[in-house]
Amino acid sequence: MARTPSALYHCTECGYQSPKWVGRCPECQAWGTVVEAGTPTGIVPGRSGRGVRMVEQAPSVPTLPDERLARPITELDGDASDHMPTGIGELDRVLGGGIVPGAAILLSGEPGVGKSTLLLEVAARWAAAGRTVLYLTAEESAGQVRLRAERTGALQERLLLAAETDLTAALAQIAQTRPSLVIVDSVQTLTDAGTEGIPGGTAQVRTVAHALTRAAKQWGVPLLLVGHVTKDGAIAGPRLLEHLVDVVCQFEGDPQTALRFLRARKNRFGSVDEVGCFEMGASGIVEVPDPSGLFLSRTANVPGTAVTVAMEGRRALPVEIQALVVDTSAPQPRRVTSGLDPARVAMLIAVLARRAGIAVTNREVYVSTVGGVRVDDPAADxxxxxxxxxxxxxxxxxxxxxxxGEISLAGQVRRAAQADQRREEGRRLGYADHIDDTTAQSLHEALALALRRPAR
Known part of the structure; x- marks a missing residue:
């Protein structure tokens, strides 16, 4: 008869179970994630010998009160899940119309991109509408947040501020103040005294996120969480963090430019195709409802410029692309890009040389977008x-x-997605003509249409 192990260890990252402690999980290869779970009963070694399995026992069935019994979906109140506007139109666009009561929203982004500034502006707008908001800061002191609020004009009487790093104290703040919105900055800096691990570790983040989201659901209070990212751009902490929350938003932008983009990677209450545009300034962050003029210059009728309409989710963004070709005596001419994929530009240079007879082999090529925007749309070819x-x-x-339009290696112009919306946006901005697969079937034809007028 198999011997029952005295203790059970499990991996906090993937759930792998083992009768003894190991430094590295055999399943997910993570270090330091195997912890002791106590002395459970009814455990026997698994058939494969790797870990253990639980012996099924007849569970006791509880008796639920009438108010908790399942009801027909048609009898449920849908008004309880209505969106509440935040006062920031671009944020409401991404969230699907606003914040849903009891929703847990995770906002991640690179350091210094403006996550805290955006959420402080949300708190100020929320409080200005006569609703109480609780801002829990675990990274900065209350004085530091107060200084930023003064600079951005976010001082409001109904904006409550507390500096807490302990999970129990944070939950007590929520329970006693009973706000209509809770902001936690950030989830990786809160700790639970009863959970092992360092702040920001897998076990701590899981415990903190689970407790906060459970409190949000129980009290019907929307929760906004700030999440750190790793050097690879992924959200720090266990993957379970993204599964626990209802909405995952990514705040993106080049720190060298003022433009910021907000995208939803997960949204249980709306679409993930919307994109919000913001501009970072000295007085805080400002939404940009119509960013059309941000990516266009005034260099009309200048060689080396072309205008396109790129799609960011459902939003059409006019973008100007500029190129510079210069002679060089260097044995290896430079190919420099900004805001575009270098591999894609190199492929287009080869297609131009082979299919259109425009060779720049011995010349340096510089290609950039106006305004620092990054364009990954295949229609920008x-x-x-x-x-x-x-x-x-x-x-x-x-x-x-x-x-x-997308260009193939054969030099053909392929149809771009959402072409009608691109044309309409171009007409709205005064671009009466368009060149795409309907006007030119090949790159050679497109060049003949676009470059039919010589420079003066």
Whole structure:
């Protein structure tokens, strides 16, 4: 008969179980995640010999009160899940119309991108509407947050501020103040005294996130959590953190520029195709409802420029792409890009040389987007090629023209997704003509249409 192990150890990352402690989990290969779970009963060795399995026992069935019994979905009140606007239109757009009571929302992003500034602005707008908001800061002191609130004009009477790093104290703050919105900055800096591990570790983050989300659901209070990211850009902590919350938002932007983008990676209450635009300034963060003019310059009729309409989720963003081609005596000419995929630009240079007869082999090529925006849309292939060809030939693109379309290695122009919306956005901004798969079937035809006027 198999001997019952005296203690059970499990991995806090993947759930692997073992009768003895090991420094590295055999399943997920994580170090220091195997912890003791106590002395359970009814455990026998698994058939594979790797870990243990629980012996099934007949569970005791509790008797639920009538108010907790399942009811037809048609009898449930849908008003309890209505969105409450935050007062920031771009944030409401990403969230699907606002914040749902009891929802847990995780906001992640690179250090210094403006997560705390955005949430402080949300707290100020929320409090200005006559609703109480509790801001729990675990990274900064209350005085530091007060100084930032003064600088951004976020001082409000109904904005409650507390500096707490202990989970029990944070839950007590929520229970006693009974706010209509709770902001925690950040989930990786709160700790639970009854859980082993360092702050920000897997076990601590799991315990803290589970306790906060459970309190939010129980009291019907929406919860906004700030989450750190790793050097690879992933949310720090266990993957379970993203499963616990209802909404996961990513705040992106180059620290060297003022533009910020807010994207939803997970949203149980709306779409994940919306993108919010913000601009960081000296007085805080400001939403940009119409960012059309941010990525366009005034260099019309200049060789090396082409305008396109890129899609960020459901939002159409006009973007100007600029290219510069110069002679060089270096044995290896430089290929420099900004805001674009270097591999994609290199492929388009090869297609131009092979399919359109525009070779820049012995010349340096610089390609950039205006405003520092990053464009990953495949439909940007055609305007990139037009900009490079325009710079190489010295012939500007026809004024008031937008171009979009994917270019194949055979030199064909493929149809771009949401082409009708791109054309409508171009017309709204005064671009009457367009070059895409409906006007040009190949790159050679597109170049003939776009560069038919020589430079003056």
């Amino acid at each position: 055609l305007p990139i090629a037009l900009a490079i060809a325009s710079a190489a030939t010295g012939r500007p693109v026809v004024p008031h023209t937008v171009a979009f």
